[in-house]
Amino acid sequence: MISGFDSDLAILLLALAILFSAAAGWWTYSGNTQLPAGARWTATTLRASALFLLLLLLFNPVYEFTDEREHKQEIAVMLDNSRSVTIEKGDWQGEENFWQVVDQLGLADTSTIRFNTFGFDADLFESDPQELPLTGSVTDINRSLNSLNQASGEMDALILVTDGIFNRGLDPTRAAERLDVPVFTVAIGDTSQVRDVLVRNVIYNSTAFVNATGLIRAEVLNDGFPDRSIEVRLFRNNQLAEVQTIQTTEARSAHQVDFEVDFDEEGTERFRIEIPELEGEWTAANNSYAFTVDVQDDQLRILHLAFEVHPDVGALRQLLVTDESIQSSYMTWTGGSGFVGGSGALPANADTLDLIILHGFPHRQLPNSLREKVMSLASQTNVLFFTLPGTDLENMTAATNNLAPIRRQGNTPIGTISPSVNPAEQDHPIFDFQLPLNLTRGPELRGPVRNYNSAAAARDLLLTNFRNDTTGAPLLSIQQLGNYRVGMVNAWNWFRWQQSTQSEYRDFRAELKNNLIKWASTGVSEGLLEFAPSRNSFDEGEAITFRAAVVTETGLPDNEASVQVSLSSDQIETQSFIMRSIGSGRFRLETRPLPAGTYTYEATALRGTRELDQVQGSFTVNESILELTDTIRRDELLRFIAESTGGAFVTHEQAAQIPNLLRDKGFGTFRTETFTVATRAHHSYWWFLLVILLIGCEWTIRKIYTMP
Structure with missing residues (x-):
């Protein structure tokens, strides 16, 4: 099929080309008397045909033809690799039944279907079905489905073999629907209720300090044991340290247990909370929870100097005082050379300090003599600068002896700003927490809008946004100078983030300040x-x-x-x-x-x-016991996923029906793909050979009859 002559103009031009070619051929031989009539009309036709083909190629015509190819259909298979599928409970015999289900799926028959098999637990991974270890300690079905959607190419259907229990991530229904293919769900595991006692939600500080006391809090969930006394034991370095007893009154109940632990030596302490197995309990595997505590010899020693009364000062001090890893002292400038708090006077040196925080330094009214004393002290250890409304921003660089990493470049208008994470620095350990999706929607900050840059060796972690546009001015910069670390936050009103009704902004402010302080306090490693x-x-x-x-x-x-x-x-x-x-x-x-x-x-x-x-x-x-805290198969979830995507739901007893269900849905035959191939005429040399042949034949006739 030739395309390119669909419009009236193209058809008119084609007709004119035919008339012109015919007229030119006739005119060439109309007065010739040397050629017989037959030879003359033959030469005329050859000349007209060659000329018409050349004119035709100028229209750039396209040749189109269709073809069909048969392909095997592509079906993805996701097999639950979590530890929960190995639990023997009710009619489900753990691994034995799991491998029976895999065999019944018919994955060996690849005559018309290509099966792409994956395992999943915390995320998706490619795997041979027979090589799954079935040891996953968490299950995130939603993330695994999203990974399949991003990683897979052509996919016609999905077979999802799982118990439907997820202990991490979102409900997987929307992720399954976004695949836009039928999902055939095979429900494995058991739906029966069992009698069980388990330890969960253990809260503790992973870091403790010598000569301090730590609190360990655990929740004990009772399911099926009313009116029982249950021992809860705390083991420390495999030695029984304490025993508490809880009394149940109902068949289902939750109980809180608190242990107080004294730490006397530096090192790693190993703890285990354990409940002895009860008669009639279906498993004791979830009766214990093990964890470790890193005991350090010393706390971080921090001096916080405030040069202005502002809500940010109180908010930061509250953060410091609630952190057990920090031993802090506070002083507030009262004007002249006086301070309140602490000893009332600056320390002689910083030998006993890991970090000095200068909040609102240098104040516009700060005497030069006090400024020099403060900077003499700050130059001996790690230091963080936090600006406030009264900070002398114009003389910041000179007043800090070039120690502050953010430098003023010109007029500095103060406005309402917001922070944004510098994409080049988002892997910095200070950002080792869950960042909000959009920081610009957080509570308003105040600070310089523009005309600031950072020192050559500094790294800008946060940038300034003004009216939803990044001005390029650094809002948080850090640098290492010799063996010391220096940081500067060039904005204030962070207390509004602490008071925000949205937890993501409260958490961001707390995590950012905590990580920044910990990073600055540790100093620089002596090695390379x-x-x-x-x-x-x-x-x-x-x-x-x-x-x-x-x-x-x-x-x-x-x-x-x-x-x-x-x-x-x-x-x-x-x-x-x-x-x-x-x-x-x-x-x-x-x-x-x-x-x-x-x-x-x-x-x-x-x-x-x-x-x-x-x-x-x-x-x-x-060790995680997440896979043992919920063991009831979620049939309703799997049935809904199958029905909403046009697939089918079966239990593990019906797994042998999957091959027939696939055929009923049209997945037992080859997939026919029809495609169109378009080729432009001038891309083929055959047309030009044909023109040369026509001209050659005409030339031969002329030579036979001795025409010039």
């Missing part, structure tokens, strides 16, 4: 490599995150270095990783969740083949 996991303990099912920074011998970020990490424990063979560089000598590594246990790590910084530095340490992964 700074490396640590994001926490000292993790729960099963959590990804393990590490961060590192490498500097040269001169203290500058080393952009040519690489970092290798090895992990080892009794639970796994030694694993090696290469950290991902995120720029400016910084690195990040995130591993898959690890089994419960204690792990040691060894990080090595390299420049080429030369070893620069090495850091060793350990962390723990606590």
